[in-house]
Amino acid sequence: MPLSFYILAAVTVISALAAMSLRNLVHCALCLALSFLGMAGLFLHMNAGFVAFAQILVYVGAVAILIVFAILLTRSAEPARSPRASSLAFSIPLALVVGAILINAISSTNLPFSANPANAPTVRELGHALMTTHVIPLEVIGLLLTVALLGAIVIALPEQTSSAQKGAVKS
Amino acid sequence: MTWNAETIFADLKREILALVSPDNQPVVSVLLSIAPLLAVFPTLFALTTILERKGLGRIQNRYGPNRVGPFGLLQPVADGLKTLFKETVQPRAADRVVFFLAPVFLVLPALLAFSVIPYGKYMVPLEMDAALLFFFAVGAGTELAVFMAGWASRNKYSLLGAMRAVAQMISYEIPLILCTVPVIMLSGTLSPVEIVENQNRYTAAIAHWNVFTPWGAAGFILFLIAAAAEANRSPFDLPEGESEIIAGYYIEYSGFKFALFFLGEYLGLFAMCGLGITLFLGGWTAPFDFLTFIPSYVWFFLKLLALISLFIWVRGTMPRVRMDQLMNFAWKFMLPMAVINIVAAAAWKFTPILGFKWAVSGVIILAGYISLAQGLTRKAHFSKRTYRFAT
């Protein structure tokens, strides 16, 4: 593997580790954004430009911003309470075991892989595939996004508590 | 070797490349593409500041800067030297790392965005298939940088400014992307080079720019509004409204970091203008076919200057909008109008005769505009304000 892969992988993994372990939640969110960027770099490394840019647009441009807003709105910006020692003692080994099993499974399997890697589809091919073979998933995704948009608005809408406020809204 | 005004920069690059060894050619080629961008656009920024201050001065019936150099033309140099030598102050409570990184992450995406715009027939720094997606993806990075600046300063004004800026940028990013969709749809490509190539045709001496169609004109106006909001330009400059929250997210920045914020903002504006020119104003093409003897890059930069002047004019003319007006306008007018524009473009594509195209497409846009504008101007009901989070 070329050096660029190791650099990108290191950036992604270290910033993900920081995102999950730092005290200050805003730092966590910024590290998470860096991790997303590193991931987009890994995608670019595999010549998947379209996915990489979509990743940056959605994750760094929307999800990270959303997370940051949620952190400020829930006043979680001040350093969080540390996790209980008992939960740490249980969950860190658990996560390590999960990681070890996954890596062991990957390295012990003889994965068949093609010698000549796939070429990135052009935007035209991609659009064609989305509009023909994958048109039903595409429509479902559109429906899902609409429902999620409406759902998020309805969930976060302030509850009407007093009758005075109800009157004010009606008039 | 004959020197042709049209290809002079491409020829120059080839001549220089021929001088280096083949091993180094890729690196040198990239550097030769980057260096002009780094030279031209900051210089243009300096020129724009003087143009803006002079122009605003004239609009407000005063002289503007006229002390440094002839007609005050050396004012940007004086400003640059001043910011370089100023002390950089950092608040004691500030988050040091994030505070330092914010201006860097603001300027970086703005510079990256320049790499996909075609400046001339033979002058495209980076050609790729999904270049428009790249442009918007890179632009999305600035929002996080703005937030970093506002939050790391540990100042309530800067945090307020940052929240305003981020909310505004997100709200206007959606119409901005949506109003480029008709162009992408009808050119059938995401590559700016091919989009410009598509507009490089002439009937009756007039160019086939996208702005000369109903959906193109509507899209261009929507694009300009959204671009002004994205770049925090007046009348959408609430994030830095001097009279309310002093300077928004960069109050605590001083010296060169402040200059970087200023630079990043203007570079973002230039990139937006460049994209607007590429999508709607025919990129580097000439408006009339008898004017094609003028080199293509001259046309591009003329259009860029014209758009920048337009933004300066708007800044000198329009009052700042209120926060609720801003959001209402984005979600109740810009977004549905951009969607209607897509429908109009589809109608343009699938109707047969030219006159018929104009009629159908124009009627859709006009009907949409009238109904949406009525919804926007309906009398607002005000009720007692309730604070949800500031209890």
Added chain:
Amino acid sequence: MNPLHAFLTVSAILFAIGFAGVVTRRNAIVVLMGIELMLNAANLNFIAFWKYGAVPNVDGYIFVLFSIAIAAAESAVGLALVILIYRHFKSANLDDANRLRG
């Protein structure tokens, strides 16, 4: 190490990190961030198999686009829920939201 194994290993490490975050942290937002990381690790797998998989097919590529859209919807609804929880329990910590009735 062949490229497929390399990418899958990175993805497995990321998944484990995200999993650790989800099970250890108490703040609901960090838990959501961990879920995003796990989703991202899955995306990396899809792209790696698309690029180096034995059967050449564009489906893996397109699946990632869908997955990104779903992640966006998931985070929007999830964060709206977190804000609702905060308003109700005056805290975004999952330990405090331990009652079934409001």
